[in-house]
Amino acid sequence: GSDTADAPNIDSSRIDPELQAMLPDDVRESGILEVASDVPYPPFEFYDTDGKTVVGLDPDLGKAIGDLLGLELRFNAVTYDTMIPSLASGKYDLAFTGMSDTPDRQKQLTFVDYLTTGGSFLITGDSEEQPAALEDLCGLSVGAQSGTYIVEFLQTQVAPGCPAAAQLDLSQFTGQDDLVNALRSGRVDVAVIPSPSAGYLVETTGDEFDVSMSLDVGLVGIAFPREDAQLAAAFQAALQHLMDDGTYAEILDSYGLGDNVLTEATIDAGSV
Amino acid sequence: MPVRPLRRPWRWGAGAVIIVVAALLARSIATNPRFEWSVAWDYVFSRQLAEGALMTLQLTVICMVIGVALGITLAIMRQSDLWLVRRAADLYVWFFRGTPVLVQIIFWFNLAALYPVIAVGVPGLEPWVTLDANTIITPMAAALLALGLNEAAYMSEIVRAGLLSVDDGQREAAQSLGMSRARIMRRIVLPQAMRVIIPPTGNETIGMLKTTALVSVVAVADLLYVTQTIYSQTFQTIPLLIAASIWYITLTTILSIGQARLEKRYSRGAHEVDTTPWTHRVRISLARFHAPVPRRLS
Amino acid sequence: MPVRPLRRPWRWGAGAVIIVVAALLARSIATNPRFEWSVAWDYVFSRQLAEGALMTLQLTVICMVIGVALGITLAIMRQSDLWLVRRAADLYVWFFRGTPVLVQIIFWFNLAALYPVIAVGVPGLEPWVTLDANTIITPMAAALLALGLNEAAYMSEIVRAGLLSVDDGQREAAQSLGMSRARIMRRIVLPQAMRVIIPPTGNETIGMLKTTALVSVVAVADLLYVTQTIYSQTFQTIPLLIAASIWYITLTTILSIGQARLEKRYSRGAHEVDTTPWTHRVRISLARFHAPVPRRLS
Amino acid sequence: MNVHTPLILAEGVYKRFGRTEVLRGIDLAVAPGEVCCIIGPSGSGKSTLLRCVNHLEKIQAGRIWVDGQMVGYADHGDHLQELPDREVQRRRAQIGMVFQRFNLFPHMTALENVVEGPIGVSRRPRAEAEEHARWLLERVGLAEKANAYPRHLSGGQQQRVAIARALAMRPRAMLFDEPTSALDPELVGEVLTVMKALAAEGMTMMVVTHEVSFAREVADTVVFMDEGQIVEHGPARDVIIDPQSPRTREFLTRVS
Amino acid sequence: MNVHTPLILAEGVYKRFGRTEVLRGIDLAVAPGEVCCIIGPSGSGKSTLLRCVNHLEKIQAGRIWVDGQMVGYADHGDHLQELPDREVQRRRAQIGMVFQRFNLFPHMTALENVVEGPIGVSRRPRAEAEEHARWLLERVGLAEKANAYPRHLSGGQQQRVAIARALAMRPRAMLFDEPTSALDPELVGEVLTVMKALAAEGMTMMVVTHEVSFAREVADTVVFMDEGQIVEHGPARDVIIDPQSPRTREFLTRVS
Numbered sequence A: 001g002s003d004t005a006d007a008p009n010i011d012s013s014r015i016d017p018e019l020q021a022m023l024p025d026d027v028r029e030s031g032i033l034e035v036a037s038d039v040p041y042p043p044f045e046f047y048d049t050d051g052k053t054v055v056g057l058d059p060d061l062g063k064a065i066g067d068l069l070g071l072e073l074r075f076n077a078v079t080y081d082t083m084i085p086s087l088a089s090g091k092y093d094l095a096f097t098g099m100s101d102t103p104d105r106q107k108q109l110t111f112v113d114y115l116t117t118g119g120s121f122l123i124t125g126d127s128e129e130q131p132a133a134l135e136d137l138c139g140l141s142v143g144a145q146s147g148t149y150i151v152e153f154l155q156t157q158v159a160p161g162c163p164a165a166a167q168l169d170l171s172q173f174t175g176q177d178d179l180v181n182a183l184r185s186g187r188v189d190v191a192v193i194p195s196p197s198a199g200y201l202v203e204t205t206g207d208e209f210d211v212s213m214s215l216d217v218g219l220v221g222i223a224f225p226r227e228d229a230q231l232a233a234a235f236q237a238a239l240q241h242l243m244d245d246g247t248y249a250e251i252l253d254s255y256g257l258g259d260n261v262l263t264e265a266t267i268d269a270g271s272v
Numbered sequence B, C: 001m002p003v004r005p006l007r008r009p010w011r012w013g014a015g016a017v018i019i020v021v022a023a024l025l026a027r028s029i030a031t032n033p034r035f036e037w038s039v040a041w042d043y044v045f046s047r048q049l050a051e052g053a054l055m056t057l058q059l060t061v062i063c064m065v066i067g068v069a070l071g072i073t074l075a076i077m078r079q080s081d082l083w084l085v086r087r088a089a090d091l092y093v094w095f096f097r098g099t100p101v102l103v104q105i106i107f108w109f110n111l112a113a114l115y116p117v118i119a120v121g122v123p124g125l126e127p128w129v130t131l132d133a134n135t136i137i138t139p140m141a142a143a144l145l146a147l148g149l150n151e152a153a154y155m156s157e158i159v160r161a162g163l164l165s166v167d168d169g170q171r172e173a174a175q176s177l178g179m180s181r182a183r184i185m186r187r188i189v190l191p192q193a194m195r196v197i198i199p200p201t202g203n204e205t206i207g208m209l210k211t212t213a214l215v216s217v218v219a220v221a222d223l224l225y226v227t228q229t230i231y232s233q234t235f236q237t238i239p240l241l242i243a244a245s246i247w248y249i250t251l252t253t254i255l256s257i258g259q260a261r262l263e264k265r266y267s268r269g270a271h272e273v274d275t276t277p278w279t280h281r282v283r284i285s286l287a288r289f290h291a292p293v294p295r296r297l298s
Numbered sequence D, E: 001m002n003v004h005t006p007l008i009l010a011e012g013v014y015k016r017f018g019r020t021e022v023l024r025g026i027d028l029a030v031a032p033g034e035v036c037c038i039i040g041p042s043g044s045g046k047s048t049l050l051r052c053v054n055h056l057e058k059i060q061a062g063r064i065w066v067d068g069q070m071v072g073y074a075d076h077g078d079h080l081q082e083l084p085d086r087e088v089q090r091r092r093a094q095i096g097m098v099f100q101r102f103n104l105f106p107h108m109t110a111l112e113n114v115v116e117g118p119i120g121v122s123r124r125p126r127a128e129a130e131e132h133a134r135w136l137l138e139r140v141g142l143a144e145k146a147n148a149y150p151r152h153l154s155g156g157q158q159q160r161v162a163i164a165r166a167l168a169m170r171p172r173a174m175l176f177d178e179p180t181s182a183l184d185p186e187l188v189g190e191v192l193t194v195m196k197a198l199a200a201e202g203m204t205m206m207v208v209t210h211e212v213s214f215a216r217e218v219a220d221t222v223v224f225m226d227e228g229q230i231v232e233h234g235p236a237r238d239v240i241i242d243p244q245s246p247r248t249r250e251f252l253t254r255v256s
Ligand SMILES: Nc1ncnc2c1ncn2[C@@H]1O[C@H](COP(=O)(O)OP(=O)(O)OP(=O)(O)O)[C@@H](O)[C@H]1O
Pocket: D017, D020, D022, D041, D042, D043, D044, D045, D046, D047, D048, D049, D100, E151, E152, E153, E154, E155, E156, E157, E182, E184
């Protein structure tokens, strides 16, 4: 946290003075941003084999943006429960944690969108149920992580369309690991999880899991306190710069997220 | 001759400090805009939180009933004169106090992952009954099992302390009347042990209100879980936590009143409980100083 | 004439059932491939879990020290003859038992959101000292504050029950020797109350081992948090929870042994503690039946 | 066993606590309707002997019979069979005991203390038990304290409630451990009256006491114990007025 | 106050528990070195009076002085000032008290019970306090029980430890609540010897007892209490042998 008063660690070779000029004065001077991140949330952020260093898509992208702006982004592990109060209290400057950009949340925070996201239907490798469309979920036992946009999506877009005889049986779980456990033990037939996570999961666990279908729903953004619009704008410009020069696509590809790229860095464009 | 009570200036000073600090804190909390009191109040009366509170209360009551009943049984088992019974109870307490209740919940809930089929029968032969673990262990059942069994281990320690506090002479006097062990426990020992058992049991009950939040890992929607679900969507963390705290503190107050009632009931004959309301007591102590000395009688 | 002890066939039957069930369970647990024992064992001895366990132990010890010290103070305050002191302590207990400890941790951690600057001084005047809340309240400080202050509320109830269990005659006898209140408390009342205080305090300590997991919300890496962190990346949930449980049960065992020692120490003079090892006891009871009747002495 | 079967019979009773030998071979017979007083210095094992008769202590050797039934064991000819709890309880209910430290149940009123046994053990109807209890409390002079808790009674009052509690079980024999130790002389007189009435009704009694004058009044036989052994045993007058053993004589001369 | 200042002086002491009037105007003076025995029926308020002298009970009216100092209050001429705890404690340390139910500290051995006061209150060095304690235990015949816990002592042994504990504070006055109630006659003699020696050393004593013979032996003056009042008060022989009040006479005739 804020007790690290040491000098920022910046690679000055890539600094773009034009972008740097967009930063608020105090940020530019300190050269450090404290980032709140809900580690681990693979592939966005997770611990390296040493169990301490935070790695993943967000740190990589953060490093690329920081290089352009002449800033060091220090990632701190913080859970969702404390994230918003911590941003409000000034403990952290921004939240960079694969956070979905939704209209509700835009009332509290400003988002710089950097990824599309969707829901993937995760099933076990030997599953009999292979839902390939939204209607296929009707009558099944479906699990989702509580508090995600997916729950709201399933409740508002899917459940009402199901016939009375085959209602959507939705269970919510706090952690992704609880959800995966429920899928393993056969408590839920399908787990609908954010597509970035689903891809990573299938890759890491071999043939234990499969994705039977994916759908695009929303955007993922870097979150700033609403009063820090200037900082958000600087980030937007830097991200656009990375999109334009191809660094962005490279980073996403290295995490198998080529399908989720955006071409334009937007602010508060999430609408679900 | 009038009597002047002891002057204890530092006491009044301390009292004044307490009152001032309390008042300042109260004002600062009530007026701080970051608490968003209006949002908090709206949520307090929302259906979702009310339902969550109801679930929390249900879980607490059921788990405490399981915990107390099994805890008393275990405490008595631990005084058994059969070595195996004593050790079995010790083992139970050791194991359930030793493992995190979170692990226990996950274990029960995911029993199916470990034992997809529960077979009852003699090992080696065809099982008599075969049950699908997922069907019989609903999330609710898993939560109740884990919290109830876990609580029993803690309760057994509390009951054991209570039994220790009763003088052996009481058991002997009851034995000499020819009372059975069970009756001695029920009529003589437990009622006296209650004075010592109730306060820590109050702790456990009030603690359980909060521990039930762990069941969210198996998607049972208790109060804290409902709160977290809402604020992880809307990001109104602080007002929502305040709303939940108002519910918790209300439930705690109700339970504390129940505790005080029980304590009073079980302290009959045991020690002076001054039940005079304090306003009345002030009046008495003032009156005492002005009361005429009773007529000389001898 | 030889003496035959009472035959209690159901007892031996129950014993046999307990042993068989325990053995079957043990075998089934040891051989079930889903537990992935080898993975679990690897993690038990990993640096990460060991460090997590150390953090958990540290937090537990510090928070319990705060909790016990403040809890005793509160329990004594609640017996004060000054109304305000009594009520202030009651209010403390009510408030801290009433709010979830999660909320308390978040509150302390984010004190800065509510009070960015902590000013000490007389209201209305220039403050004497001004502190940046974010600098002084580190995650660790927030965790210790929240858990310690919360624990004190629970401990005060336990101590109160203990004080209730000591006969008033003890206080009177000590008073008649001219002992001061503080000394009576320290030398006469508390040592006797300890028998009743220790078991529930053991509960609290062992419970605290698990409660420290809540500090993960402020990213203090205790044992359970470290475990969860690992399995939410590797999805090896069950073997990791087993590894954590092995650590927890080890720590619990150590604490339980400490508890038993303390209990024994404070039961001196209080009731018969049979310290004969049980192997020896069996030998004694066998010997008794064969012992010659002592010579007639009168 | 004799032709006149004793109601209480002890044979070679030996008892130790750890290494302390407390009873070292006690032989004693108390006939039905007999009042036997046990006197002796402090720590000589008087209380322990009473407790053994009620099977509150297991003895290490010897045997005790009450009303022809062995205490704690059944005699099966070639071996002794430990008795089940239920049987031990049934036999205890037939022996009333008044403890040296009273041991009243503090959470029950005087009346509740007295009716607990009859209602809970003998299964008498409450109304009948309460009537009997009130009558007993009146007999010990505590009619108006029926609803007081033990804490609010003086030592003497507690002692008398304990006597009423034991009598309420209508026992075959009564064991008193220093029944008058907390009573003033006036009440000693009252208790004496109660005990004499009991004796007249044929109640067998073993009374540990340190008041020789009391023993003289109430006892048929007197036992003098010292260091876990019976030193002298005989008719009250003989033992008290003309003791044979020098130890007894020494003890009695100290009595002013 | 008289010319011969009494060591203990009570004036119009009135005490009630709730509605029960327990002491109804007690006037009493005990001279230095005097042994004053209080006799009377059970529940007459004897124990309560002793407790008031030690300020273990607050009285509702009247005043008590010990050694010229008012108990619990300071006399400021026009008003009484409640004393701070420290002062009350200092005065209590000068008065020894032996309780009817002993109240030994169960978690301490006999020796530890006896040295607790001298070490903790009078701040004596441990070695000196233990030496004195052993001497006191020997005096009450318990030298060999110094390391026993109260639970393992018989009633009489506990009683004597309690006496030693009170004496260890070298008090100006001793209050005994039925000091012989748990003792056998032999030990009563021993305690009597101890008490007589104390009296010879000039110790002032108030002794509640129900043994008239004991009172006759040890007392200078005897007080007869009934229903919270002093009915008769005078030299021991007068009150016991030739009581003036019919109530006292009635009480004493019951003594066998
Ligand atoms: N539970 C026990 N453990 C160890 N020793 C004991 C126990 N109970 C009694 N004793 C010892 O046994 C001896 C006899 O005790 P008991 O109470 O029978 O004496 P007593 O004759 O009734 O004496 P008193 O007249 O003082 O009541 C005493 O020396 C006592 O210290």
